[in-house]
Amino acid sequence: MSTLRIDIWSDVVCPWCYIGKRRLETALDRFEHADEVELHWHSFQLDPSHPKSDRRPVFETLAKKTGASIAQVQAMSRQVSELAVAEGLTYDLKRAVSVNTIDAHRLSHLAAAHGLGNQMHERLLRAHLSEGEIVDDPDTLIRLGAEVGVPEAETRRMLDGDAYAEAVQADFLEARRYGATGVPFFVLNRAYGLSGAQPAKTFLSALRTARAAPATR
Template identity: 80%
Template sequence: MSTLRTLRVDVWSDVVCPWCYIGKRRLEAALDRFGHADEVEVHWHSFQLDPAHPRGERRPVFETLAQKTGAPPAQVRAMTRQVTELAAAEGLRYDLERAVAVNTIDAHRLGHLAEAHGLGARMHERLLRAHLGEGEVVDDPDTLVRLGTEVGVPEDEIRRMLAGDAYADAVEADIREARRYGVTGVPFFVLDRTYGLSGAQPADTFLSALRTAHADAASAQR
């Protein structure tokens, strides 16, 4: 009797994206209710919401959002208050007043280095929490070293990576793959390389998609 193959879930996400963290928690909630969660492998992929953000330039998120949307400060604060409340409903504590907008290329490179040690998911979680909830500046080399070592990535490897361009090609490869799927924003989820879900969908939607993908995979093996 054949064993059902692993159900693959690919997720494109940026470490400064508030909706990505919410989507991550909702996917996890769905997996907690999915009867075949032990057959699921989740793979995290890099995506930059603002690749044109100058490297080394740091601005308060509120200022960046106001400039990008053209909305007055009161409207920007209302928008961020709404997403903060939605995050809280998923057990996440956001502090966007302290969040600092940066270019995320180095944070993503750290994520790939962590993945080489089997720590990619933990690293992505730590970077999301650092930016969205703790006011950490996630392009600062010393900050990235500290966050990386917290999850178990060797310090000397992080410093060596940051001193060069290691894993930049892996980040670009992730982004190219996202474009092939037609991804223009994140989070974006692909189940079994077949079913695409855009945005921080409700947990019930993720659960339904997981069940559909699993049933189709099982049928294909018969």
């Protein structure tokens, strides 16, 4: 049985990434060879210049970044929240707090080393987008990691040092080599790229195409 590899670049504060994750999962539920699929999550920062320890409401950050008014940002956020509902997700973006996500990504790599990469990414997305959690706070990251099975002591040691920082940077560089400028970004069998939160039927078609073609190694 050949493995169909899916590499996914995502940021844990990205509303479209959570929607894209759910749509991919819907496609996998319909895919005849889902048992052959192997997911690999990769780090990407929508705003790597965001200062560490700078925390502010997402609406305020987006208004400053785009030049839009708070009311306009709220309207845009309502639209994406409605799309999330269609995928079974409940966003609460008025509670979301903008942070630098580097430590959250390092935690994702630590979790992946325990075979918990998908679970950790899911938990971080939900924490930021639905629960108003501060995903650069060390105690919060230790707790969220523990919820999916990452030992608290290991997360604490990781946060106290620079473990997985190079792996996170390597993910950024690999995304650039593929030409990714935003997320979510998906690569199937290192050959077929999909950008954005595509409809489930588009993912399903790509899965079937990638499986039928020789894998690129």
